[in-house]
Amino acid sequence: MALCTRMCLWSVVSLLAVAQVGCCCGARRNQYLTQAQLRNQQLWAQNRALSMQRDGFGGNVGQLQQENAALKQNLDLANQRLNNLASSNNQLEQRVQDMLVSANRGNNPLSDDMTRKLEELRQKYPEFEFDPRTGVSKFHTDLLFELGSDQVRPDAMRVLQEFAQIMNHADASHLNVLVVGHTDDKPISKSTTRARHPTNWHLSTDRADSVVLALKKSGIDEKRMGAAGYGMFQPVAPNTNDANRQKNRRVEIFVLAPDAVVAGWDPAAHSTR
Incomplete structure (x- = not known):
């Protein structure tokens, strides 16, 4: 009878020990899951921010390219006008020269x-x-x-x-x-x-x-x-x-x-x- 009683007590103790170990492992697993979820959320937020920055830079580059193209077009127009003015100047100088010669032909x-x-x-x-x-x-x-x-x-x-x-x-x-x-x-x-x-x-x-x-x-x-x-x-x-x-x-x-x-x-x- 005593032996049976001791065996029953040992079984109860063993069950209690297994239950404690199972509870400890489950808590740690839940903790790891929570940390992983938080890390995933942080990475997602960082990735989203980087994507937004990339899209913003892409828009700025496109705008700068348009502005550069407009500036180049304005510069080409200005150079063309300068060339036209220089050509007109040369023609005027030649006309004045010819007029001087003609006026003083004598x-x-x-x-x-x-x-x-x-x-x-x-x-x-x-x-x-x-x-x-x-x-x-x-x-x-x-x-x-x-x-x-x-x-x-x-x-x-x-x-x-x-x-x-x-x-x-x-x-x-x-x-x-x-x-x-x-x-x-x-x-x-x-x-x-x-x-x-x-x-x-x-x-x-x-x-x-x-x-x-x-x-x-x-x-x-x-x-x-x-x-x-x-x-x-x-x-x-x-x-x-x-x-x-x-x-x-x-x-x-x-x-x-x-x-x-x-x-x-x-x-x-x-x-x-």
Whole structure:
């Protein structure tokens, strides 16, 4: 009887122990499930937020692309307008140039084409001047000569050759050329220079002669040319500073019509030689 009683008690204790273990495992499982559900909810919320951000960025990118396309179109239109304005400007400048030439046809014996060519030469060489109203060309002597010299600089021969090519063109081959030299007011100081050019008169005429000979070498018939010198007595600016003196040191080339008589120029003498 005691044995039976002890066995019954052992069975009850065992059942109670199993029940306790089962309850403990179930509680832990429920806890894990709850944590997993919370984690899933957090991940879902994060994923949703990222999706919304991605959609927002996509919309911004599309808007920026549209704005860039509009800006590019506006820039293209602005560039086209600038090109049109530049073209209109060039046309207006050419018209003004043509009007000047036409209005002064009595003073400028050059044709429109020759005037344009000399204007292009002026733009190419800053030290070369050309007046489209009169057809007078000017070379600053600093371009043509060393200080106190009448020897044409080798690098200056290029502009004289191009000038000669223009003057030998069919439209200008009948015109005459008068080369005139000018100096500033400073007397010849170096003894070596005075040995060749005692005065500014000598220097101005010697330089005019050198340009004539250079033009002859470049192909202009010497019968079409003449040379003169004015020394320091025909300044274009007061001889008060170095900049003005540089302007006064110049060689001018006058293009003359076939019937022009200047300083004793007699066109008829060409045919008698």
